[in-house]
Amino acid sequence: MQSTDALQKMDGPMLFGRVIDGKGGARAIDWADAQSWLPAVPGELMWLHLCRTQPGVYEWLQDALSIPEPTAEMLTMDSTRPRAFKEDDTLVATLRGINFNPGAEPEDMVSMQFWCDGQRLITLRRQPLQTPRDVLAMLDSGKGPVDAGALITMHVELMVARMNAAIVDMNDHIDAMEEMGIEENRNSILERTTIIRRNCLALKRHMGPQHAALETIARADLDWFEAHDRREIGETVERLKRYLDDIDVSMESALVLQDEIRARAVAGAERTNYLLTLVAAIFLPLGFLTGLLGINVGGMPGMNDPGAFWIVVGLCIAILAVQIFLFWRWHLFTRH
Incomplete structure (x- = not known):
C-alpha cells in the first residue's frame, strides 16, 4: 500500500x-x-x-x-x-x-x-x-x-x-x-x-x-x-x-x-440538608433560651446568684434530652 x-x-x-x-x-x-x-x-x-x-x-x-x-x-x-x-x-x-x-x-x-x-x-x-x-x-x-x-x-x-x-x-x-x-x-x-x-x-x-x-x-x-x-x-x-x-x-x-x-448527588445533598435541619431544630430552642437570658436589662433573674449559671446549663441539658427523645420517638434520626 x-x-x-x-x-x-x-x-x-x-x-x-x-x-x-x-x-x-x-x-x-x-x-x-x-x-x-x-x-x-x-x-x-x-x-x-x-x-x-x-x-x-x-x-x-x-x-x-x-x-x-x-x-x-x-x-x-x-x-x-x-x-x-x-x-x-x-x-x-x-x-x-x-x-x-x-x-x-x-x-x-x-x-x-x-x-x-x-x-x-x-x-x-x-x-x-x-x-x-x-x-x-x-x-x-x-x-x-x-x-x-x-x-x-x-x-x-x-x-x-x-x-x-x-x-x-x-x-x-x-x-x-x-x-x-x-x-x-x-x-x-x-x-x-x-x-x-x-x-x-x-x-x-x-x-x-x-x-x-x-x-x-x-x-x-x-x-x-x-x-x-x-x-x-x-x-x-x-x-x-x-x-x-x-x-x-x-x-x-x-x-x-x-x-x-x-440521583446520587441529589440524595447526598438532601441528606446533608436534612442533617442540617435536625441540628437547627435542636439548637433553636437552646439558642432562644440563652439569647433570652443574655439580654442586658435590669430584672434578669439570677444575676446575683452564683449558682444560676449551673441552673441554666441543667435546663439546657434537660431541653436537649427531651428533644432527642421526641426525635427518636418520631423516627427522625432514622429517616435518612
Whole structure:
C-alpha cells in the first residue's frame, strides 16, 4: 500500500488514478492521459480520485464529463448531507466516513462524493479518507473490484465498517465507566459521558441521512449496477441499521450513568440538608433560651446568684434530652 505522503503528491487535482482491468487488478494513469481516456478493451474502468478543493475541478466536471451545473456544485461542496440519486445513466452520491485523521474526533465525519457512468468513476474529497486508500491497495495487489458496481460497493462497505470501530470504542468506554467507582470518579464520568453523547448525536445526525442514501443506491436501476451489487448494498444498509441501534444503546447507557450520578448527588445533598435541619431544630430552642437570658436589662433573674449559671446549663441539658427523645420517638434520626 502506498504511503499517505505518496498519495499527497498530486498530478493536477488528481490524488491518484487507476484503470481497472476487470480482473481485480489495475494500472496507474496520469492526469494528462485521463483527459482523453477511452476503454481499450471491454470491461475497463477508469477511477480518478480527486481533491475537490483544487482549482479547475468544478470546470473540469462540467466540460470534460458534461455534468450539469447543480450536480457539479454538489460534487465540489463541503457542507453536503449524505444523499444519492440517479441522473440519466449515472449514479451520483455524497457519503460520509469517520475521520481518523490526527486530532480529529469521531463526529468530525469526512464527506466523499461519487460520480459514475459505468465506465468512469470519479471520487472527490477534501480531507484524507482511509477508504479509497484501502481499495487502491486491493487493486494494486490484484485483488480488487472488477467493475464499477463492485468498486462503489467496496467503498460503501469499507466506509460503513469503519463506523463500527468508533461505535465499539464508545461502547467499551461506557462499559469501563460502569465498572468504575461512581463516587470516586463522578466528575470524570460525567465529562466522558457528555462527550460520548455528543459524539453519538453527531454520528446519528450523519448516519441517518446516509442510511437513506444507501437505500437509494440499492434501488438504483442502472444497466451497469448489477443485481448482486444491489444485494450487497442492501446488506450494508442492514448493517448500518444495526450500527444506528448501537448508537441509540450507547446514548441510553450514557444517559443512565449520568442520571445515576445526578440521583446520587441529589440524595447526598438532601441528606446533608436534612442533617442540617435536625441540628437547627435542636439548637433553636437552646439558642432562644440563652439569647433570652443574655439580654442586658435590669430584672434578669439570677444575676446575683452564683449558682444560676449551673441552673441554666441543667435546663439546657434537660431541653436537649427531651428533644432527642421526641426525635427518636418520631423516627427522625432514622429517616435518612
